[in-house]
Amino acid sequence: MSERLRARDLAVLAGESPTTPRHNATVEVFEPGESGFDYARLVELVADRISFVPRYRQRLAPVPGRLANPVWVDDPDFDIGYHVRRSALPRPGSPEQLFELVGRIVARPLDRHRPLWEVYLVEGLEGGRLALLSKAHEVLVDGVHTVDLAQVLLDRTAEPRPFHQDDWHPLSAPSPAGLVAGAVQDAVTDPSTVVDTARASLDSAWRAAESVAGRLGQVAGALTNRRPANSTLGGHLSQQRRIVTVRTDLRDYLEVRREHGGTVNDAILATVTGALRGWLLGRSESMSGVRSIRTVVPVSVRDRELENTSLGSPIEPYLVDLPVGEASPVVRLHQVSYQFQAHKDTGRAVAANRLAGIAGFAPSTFHAIGARVAADEVRRGFQLSVTNVPGPQSPLYAAGARMVETYPVHPLLPGHALAIGVTSYDGQVFYGITADYDRVPDAEVLAQSVPEALTELLDTIGGRTKAPRGRRSRKKKGR
Incomplete structure (x- = not known):
């Protein structure tokens, strides 16, 4: 049985x-160069590598x-042309147009009657670039048996590997x-099957009760004309998404680390904190009483008692309070560093360079597992999830085309209006919001507040007058 x-x-x-x-x-952006990377080559590439992720x-x-x-079974009608799709922007397509399209695509659920993934090649970007949008369900990339498809599509050299014939x-x-x-056979031979079935039924009933309670809360709120709690970062969600991105330079975070100590992860989270503070101050809502934002940050750990993931180590949630009420960027940084010091002191923390050295493009798998970890902790009452993953610091290629940008796009949890993913790659740090x-x-x-918050940190470095390197997202057009 499957x-x-x-x-x-x-x-x-x-x-x-x-x-x-x-x-x-x-979302990955490529410079095709002379590789001839196009839709036909992408279909060939996926058909070649899919054997690594059966x-x-x-x-x-x-x-x-x-x-x-339910069980996993081979799809007898599997059609790679259904899953690998083609789209285009009106030339020259801007980043804003690209991510407006991405927002529409990620808002659509996957068809449960088919394998739970899709890949889109988006043509027409300015400068002749191409974008690859990979979309996979969380049950597909479970962190134990299956890695994300994006992890196996990329190579470390521009020389394309020869395709082989898959006789699947x-x-x-x-x-x-x-x-x-x-x-029935599984129930007799493996008692855990009965336990899993009962647990799943209880969880389904619990979630149904939560759904009813949520709808009753909506009705009560409407009748009393009350705004939902945490209306800035939460509330009742729509079926549509906005995706905005930021690209910054890794050297800026290294400078902050050299000046103030801590880690690059601390500097990134301090930058996120400063960006959230600037964004909240720019809203008409007052920050009175808002001192911190409870945030879950998935981290990789060493623990023999926990189930290893496909990345070689377990991933656990770590709750931190991002000090958005603190005006000083240095104090914000030190407060974030102090909260993570307890994790480092356990000796279970996994070094960033170890994660960056995993074969393939592991950040896409780590982000998928991190989203699951965050969802498992939703009842603990945090307001935001931030997943920061170090990636390789040398170029990667898809069928000879060089990847120049990569942005994680995280799903939103019930009642959570924001999710942030961060990936460092080839000397850059990419934010997907x-x-x-x-x-x-x-x-x-x-x-726009992300590079401004990074500037605040850089301005605390003695004798430094340069602006931060990199590019921030330009303003999006309306839907």
């Missing part, structure tokens, strides 16, 4: 709704009567009777 979905994976599916689809995405050719098959959790043929899909028989379209109409202001 592999059965675990209870925690089923909980991911149960937690999905039209306003909170549970898929991660990555689950990308499988779909979920539910068991009749819910006698057991789907196994016959089990019939409804076969699925029931498999569930996902925002609810209705609740955060000024998302571009938050993006």
Whole structure:
């Protein structure tokens, strides 16, 4: 029998709704050069590398009567042309137009009757560039058996590896009777199957009760004309998304670290803190009483008692309070560093250079796992998730085309209007900010506040007068 979905994976599916689809995405920008990288080459590349991630050719098959959790089965109608798609911007397409398109695509849920992923090649960008949008469901990239497809598409050299002929043929899909028989057999031979099924049923009932309670809260709020709590960072979400991005230079964070100590991660989170502060001050809402923002930051750890991920080490949530009420950028940095010092003192922290040295483009997998980790902690009452992943500091290529930019696009959790992903790659630090379209109409202001917050930190370095390197997002046009 094919592999059965675990209870925690089923909980991911149960937690999905039209306003909170549970898929991660990555946007990569390429300079094709003389490689001839186009849609046909992309289809060849995906067809070649998909054998490294066989689950990308499988779909979920539910068991009749819910006698057991669904199983992964080969999709007998697998069509790579359905999953690898082509789009274009009116030339010359701007970054704003690209991410407006990305926002529309990531807002759409994936079809559960097919393998849970899509890849889009977006042509027409200014300068002859191309963009690759990879989109995969969280149950597909589980952090144990499957890495993100984007991790295996990229090479460390511009010399394309020769494609090989994949002779994959789907196994016959089990019939409804076969699925029931498999569930009974698993229940007899593996008692954990019964436990997982019961746990999944209880979790489904719990989530249904939470959904009803949430709808009753909406009705009560409307009747009393009350605004939802944490209306700046949370509230009831729409089905649309805004995606804004920022590119900065890694050398600036290294300068901050050399001057003030701590780590590059501390400097990045201090920059996020300063950006949030500047964004909140720019709103009409007062910051009175807002001293910090409770934030979950997934971290990689050494722990033999925890299940290893496909990255070689477990990933755990770490809760920090980003001090947005603090006016001094240096004090903000030291407060963030102090909170992470406890994690470093345990000896379980994994060095950034170890993560950056993992084969392939591991950040895309880390972001996918980090989103799952954050979702598992949503009942702990945090307001924001920030996932910062160090990537390789040398160029990567897809079929000979050089990747010049990469932006993580995180899903939003229920009641969370913002999520931030950060990836460092080839000397740059890339921010991807996902925002609810209705609740955060000024998302571009938050993006513009990132380089301003970095400037604040750089200005504290003695004798430095240069502006920060890199580019900030330009203002987006309306929908």
